[in-house]
Every structure is written in structure tokens, then in C-alpha cells.
Amino acid sequence: MIGAGAAGENAADRVAKGGLSVALVENALVGGACSYWACEPSKALLRPGTALHAARRVPGAREAVTGQLDAAAVLRHRDDAVNNWDDESQVEWVNGAGITLIRGRARLTGAKRLTVIDAAGNHFPLVARHAVVLATGSAPSVPKVPGLQHTSFWTTADATSAREVPESLAILGAGVAGSELAQAFARLGSRVTVLARGTLLSGFPEDARSLVA
Template sequence: MAETLETDVIVLGAGAVGENAAARVVQGGLEAILVESALVGGECSYWACMPSKALLRPGTALAEAKAVDGSRQAVTGSLDVPAVLKRRDSFTSGWDDAGQVEWVKETGIGLVRGRARLTGERRVEVRDDAGVRVGIQARHAVVLATGASPVTPPLDGLEQVEFWGTADATSSQEVPPRLLVVGGGVAGTELAQAYARLGSEVTMLVRHGLLEMFPRPAAELVAGALRSEGVEILTGTTADRVFEDASGAVVLALPGGELLYGDRLLMATGRRPALDGLGLEDLGLDPHGISCDDSGLVAEAGNWLYVVGDAAGKVLLTHQGKYEARATGAAIAARARGEIGFGEPPRWSRYAATADHAAVPQVVFTDPEVAMVGLRPDQAKERGIRASETSLPISVAGSALFADGYEGWAQMVVDEDRGIPVGFTFAGPGVAELLHAATIAVTGEVPLERLWHAVPAYPTISEIWLRLLEKYGL
């Protein structure tokens, strides 16, 4: 061992989630060291949230201009692909993490680069690419913020074919003439539309339905928009095998003999917690079955190991992972000071990620957008809630002003026994900006009788709130 360090808290993974955990620990008066084998800032900064949205936004801005008479006539060209990719690159800082490293330093957090492995209670060994090893001993806690890794389903021939994962698609410097997308979740759907608008001929192969985790009317609006832009969506089917033909094209063979041809294949089939190779098995823990409480504490390991973000496997969303990390960092610092114990922290305290259970906001940044928070009607009923559903098209003065021929849909789910909303979904152009108000209503458990007094400004799309409450009966 070339060097041995000591600190209060070790955080494995210097993505947005790990950074938040370490920052809260330092704000709480403790020392922290981040360990990272790749770029500081993680997937969201370089290969997920930021570059994917940067690829989507120019196409959406162009579509918005074309959707309004008067500005439509001023649009004389199509997207400038090199400019779109250059702007995307700017959001990743050209895949250079110097700025993130400087932030870590200024925040007072230590940084060790390399691959980490747990070697005992509160002990970590880090090995860099040159084989140099560093041992780190934590006085209080180790936090696993290692994110998630792609799940690639078994597909005959895939090992012999070059294919993209989502990170390849968000960082590519080329726009393939033909793109095959396997997967109909958020990432696959967003990237399908982004590349279609950049000029690719896109075909999607979806095992079940597009955006399966969202209400069907919302998902159907997105599917209709993609199809109108030339995206072919094949649902309820999978490929039997994949191969390259003599011309170098990627070919997906479907049941029944149909062949799909592409210049690139994107496998966007989900992600799972990245906990393999960390030494958890040596500590008697199952990396595929690890669980934690709302403070992130892994109780079966004792009172020192925490897991947050995608690694925790609860809600694989960056903003929710950062929220969990803030709660975990605050809990670790408070426990180190003796202010709270190691039992389950109180719901809705700053030491508990309670919103994971009841008020998770998420957005699909396609055009139209889908924004959802809380529970769908079926989820509410599964939890024993006597729930009602109110839904209607988004057709208000604000939406008519936003775009000619605006199409949208809104849903409200109500706990009838408590008289509070437990879920909202909005679908349509520009609806992401409605989501935080809905998140506040669900998180704050605002009674509908009080929510009725939250008057939406006229003429905005937010008037849909009034229409939902009126249809509900208020």
C-alpha cells in the first residue's frame, strides 16, 4: 500500500449524487473524500441528463417556432447539425472535468482517483490505472454513490456487433443515416426523437408499450408526435437476433422473418445499480439485494455503510438521487454529532428521503413533454388508497397562445379519504414547467379545498389546474 489516508466519510462515486453527499457532510462540519474512477461530475454531466437535453432542445425550439403562425413563416431552414453538436459539447465542457474538480477542491472535499473496493468496516482500497494503491479509513461512514450501469438483454449475435449504449448516443459526433433503437423507456424515446430531428431515419423496437410507466393517454401523445416525424415504432415485439450484413449494416431479425436495417444500433434497455466489484460480498452483503432506510443507511452492515442515488435502486433519477444524498449527508453529520440515533429517521425530516415513496417528479423531455409526480391511479389503489381520477385535454387560453393546434392532456389523482391530491400527470408542449407546482401540492398534501384558492395567472397553461378542479367538482 503506497499511502494510507484517514477521513470522516468516504464517498464512492463523484457524480452529482456523490458530490451532494460529500458537500452536506462537509457543511455538517466533517471531512470527506470522494473516490472516482472516471470524470468528476458523473453520468448526468457528461453522458446523460445534460447532453441528452442539449440534443433535444434545438429541435424543440425549432418546432415551437413552426407551431405559431407569424413565426412559422420566418423559419427558412432546418437544424444546423454541427452547431447542435457543438452546443451539446459545451454543456459537457468537452468531456473535461477540470471545472468540477476545482469545485470539489473549493468545497473542501478531498478527491482520490481510481477504482475502489471495500476491504473492511469503514475501510476502502483505491487502485489507479497505474496500479498504485491508496488505503482510506473512515471514522464515521462510507457512502456508495456509484450510480447505475446499462442492462443489456440477451440477444443472439449482440456480442459480435458494435452497438451504442445511451452514453455513446449522447456523446456521438455523428448522426447516422439510419438508427435502430431497442427500448421504449425515457432514454430510448428521447434519443429517438433527438436523432430523428437531426436527420436520422429512426426505427424503435419496443418490447411492450412506449413509455410504459406513464399513463397511456400521455404516452400516446408522444408516440403520435414521433410517428408524425417519421419515427417507426414497433411495439409488443422483440428481435430474435442481430448481425451485420455484407455492407456493414446492422440487421435486427424479428420473429416471422422481417429484417430491420440500420447504420447504428442503440440499446436503451434500462439500467441497474452499479454495485458489482466493490467487495460487498466479502462483507456478507449481496450487491444485487442491498437495501437501505430513508437516510440511506444499510442496516444489515451495521451503522457505517450508506447507499444513495441510482446505486440504491429506489428511484433512478438524478434529481431524486441528489435529494437522497442531501438527506444522507445531513444524517451522517447529525449522527456523528450525537444529535440523532441510527433508527429510521422521522418522515419528512431533513434526514429522510420520504418523497421517494410519495412525490417523485419526473419529466420526459420529448416534444410533447410528459411531466408526472406522485402516484398513478393504479398505484394509489395498490396502496389501499380510495383514489379518484380526473383527466381532460389541455385546452385553455394559455395553451392556444403557446402553439397553434396545441394538443395536451392532464390528470389528477385524489385520495378521497383525505381530500388531497396524490398524483398529477401533464402531457403537452411546455408542460415541464407545471411540474414543480404539482410536486409542492403532493409533497405538502395540500387539501383540494385550499388548492382551489391558488388562482392560476391568465392566460397561461397553468389554467389547466382550475379546469381539473372544476371537473373534479370544486
């Protein structure tokens, strides 16, 4: 199993429960992007602002809302949600599930064959008896905007792991990730501009889009 994100972990767990031996190869944190740079941290950044916004809409509660979000406290809450980017608990789960964890990068070299390169640069081969599963996830697509390569732009992972709230932020894209980050940082105090080729959340029904807009 190449990749220990949500898909790789679940597939490895099912294989192990089926009675087969399984090795899980991961070069970064066990748990993958969802646990550390996407689903979990984005919701941790969103939740405080959502709660404050909801309170301001309710008579009786809005009168009790006297201040703004404590950005530093929100970022600490985010850090707690991702266990300070420590995958110890997920590694414990992997070991407890009877899965062999191998740290390193994997490269396919043939049918059911791969080479793993560890942090020290050592190469060692692995041969699968049944199959090799690719669960490597994806990487951000950087648009070809003139001059963008000369800036210190953020990817989604950079934004969800930010150590401070920027004064202003331009977000390229109005899909789920872009919309989440726009809302989170706007409520944390950033001046946010969303740049999109189409409408906000264009792949979703109109009634859902209108609620977000």
C-alpha cells in the same frame, strides 16, 4: 464517498457542511453520467429540435422556418454543454467545498475499509471514521439479442457523445432515455426505429405518453 456523480457530490457536500471530513473517490469525470453522458448532453441534443418543431407549429413563425437543423452546430452545442468532457470546473467546486478528491477505483475490503487503485495501478488503503457511502451509479444493461454482441452497438453514453449523426438508428427500449434519443436523432435527420416490449414510456400516465407519441 465512492462515486462523484450527482448523488455522491451532494452527499459529500452535506457531510462537509456538517463539519465532517470527507474524501470523494472517482475514477472517471467528476460530475458523473448526468453531467457528461445523460441529462446534460441529451437536453443539449434535444433543445434545438424542440425549438424548431415549436416554431413550425406557430402561425407567423412557421413561415420563417426555411431549413433543417444544422447537425454539426447541434453537436458543437452539445460539446459546449459538457465542457468538452473536461471536469475542471467540477473539480474546482469539490476543492472549494472542502472535499478531498481521490482519483481511482475503490474496492471495499472490510467494515469502513477500502482500497483505492489509481491510474498507475498503485494500491493504497483508506479507513473511514464514520461510514463509507456507495454512490457508484449503474451500468447499461445489454439485452441478450442474438447477434448483437457482434455489432458495434451504442450504449446511451455512446449516443449522447456521438461525433456524427447516423443515417439510421434502431433504439432498443422506449423509456425516458430511449424516447429522448429517438426524438433527438430523428430531428437531426436519422431514420429512427424504436423497438419496445411494451408501450412508449410505459411507466408514465397515459396523458403524458400521448404527448410524446
